[in-house]
Amino acid sequence: MNHSTQQCGYVALMGCPNAGKSTLMNACLETKIAVVSQKPQTTRHKILGICLEKNTQILFLDTPGIQHDQGLPRMNKIMNHIAWSVLKDADIICYLIDLTKGFTEFDHIWLKSICQKNQKKILLLATKSDKLKKALHGPQLDTFAQGLKKIYEEISLQEGSYEDFLEKRFLAPTPRLLSAKTKQEVLDLRAYIAEQLPQGDWLYKGDELTDRPQKFICAELIREQLFRQLGAELPYKASVVVDVFQHKPQLTEILSTVYVERDSQKSIIIGKGGSKIKTIGTDARISLEKHLERPVFLKLFVKVKKGWTEDINLLSDLAHLQDPESL
Template sequence: MQNKKCGYVALLGQPNAGKSTLMNACLGTKLAVVSAKPQTTRNRILGVCPTGDTQILFLDTPGIHKTAGLPKLNVKMTATAWSVVGDADLVCYLVDSIDGWAAEDSIFFKKLLATSSVPVIVVATKIDKAKSEIVEKNVMEIAAQINSCVDEVIAQLSSSAVEGAEVKVNLLSRIPMLISAKRPADVVNFRQFVSEQMPVSPWLYSADDLTDRPQQFVCGELIREQLFRQLGQELPYSAAIKVERFENKGRLTVIQASVIVHKDNHKAMVIGARGARIKSIGQAARESLEKHLERQVHLELFVKVQSNWIDSDNLLAEYAGLEKWEE
């Protein structure tokens, strides 16, 4: 009992940084949905990851982004991500190593260092994409670029502090951790590193728990993932999935879900010519649900228009699981 450790690890960063992929790789299973489009994740998603005597509780978050002029959906997604910092024992700030550290990263990272009371580490992801013929050089350059940007943020924080006031920066290292979620050895090292930072504590979840989210939520997300993968650039951002029925019938699971869109013309786009698009979405979603549930699935999808749900507190709670709060 005394050797047990347990703690929360927030995965924070810009959209598409690789947060969900890294959490899934650590868990060894697909819990959070992933796509090549930014802003795929909409909620805080807990992933329970036992590592030796330590239970790491990963908190995957929506990508933080500037939300001026954007719908409430974006404001709440970003607020959800920031709120997770307060629950964490360690914050990993993820940056896509190939895109490099951007101007927004400096803004978000400064805010993070100024507000986090727990240790922070920068994690540069997707390092497997560094050009193979000159890997060493590339990796060194990536680390150096991030390192100098981090130094600059710390210098800015120090210079903006009231004279004489001590600037406490709770950064574990100014050098980023370079990893690929696609390389098992990197994932093992990352888990090991994180587990060493966790506080002594009894485990908060059972040994075989994966998340605190109900099965229905994960299934809705797996359907939504197909919207991100199969629909054009703009549409997935204003679409949601509402699971209307989830029932186990013998060896079969029956799932009925609505695809919620916010404009009439989006409905026709989701359905596609002679229903081809919705059929293809349904087929891929069913396969993904069957893999996840390890059961045969009967999936029915309906498309509903709910105008402006992306700006309504009540509908954001209903369709995206985003909390209502006073703003």
């Protein structure tokens, strides 16, 4: 391959919790590296997903859904920090808005803030279009247009006309409708994004999927089962660490610890006679086997670590931050 013909760039995926960022990244990569659930605030880390579109290497940065404080203040602060830190790396920003919800007040706050914090081009994506009847698309998209107009009016000082603002800040003047569940739409979007990225040598090998170690992705796949199988609140109170990850001739052995805050939470995760942890373990093993493409022996431990959501060491380890004290 002649290097001068290569293109490469970072694409930040941003938006409110549950907008569909991780689903879109997985769909573009055609494999699962980021966890997805129906619950908001599933993603806790910045995750790099790498894919090739012809001679372009697209480096997706999946981020935690930008959120407002709902308890767990330190955790939220770190998650917001991660989400904002990708802005400086990004060549373009995909801002995802759930079409079924329309342009919300949180989208207003965050998109305005993104416009104020950087000059990079934004691609607005109206996600989950498959969930909404076609007749309702127009009225929902109107809320986007009103939202953008309001942002323009609030920050318009150096922007010139509204049309100038749209042209300067956005890749397209209207949001692009997207169903991440429709393969052709995802492929078309991937091709479109690739065209926008600058010329430059690939930063990763052609077959790399992420910069995260296997151990991390495996811990995430286990955490996904907590989100899917536990009630409303508990998954936010739990974190997962893979302690042992060892490829053996016939299988991969994974020993992992789920950390919770209180004894009562530990009992819920273990369930009556160990029934809950057994289902979580079985489904996590199936997911891990699919990911690793080989048999897995998985053992899960549950430990109480009081105040882990406020524990700076564990959090900085989770967030892979260089300097957690700077927050």
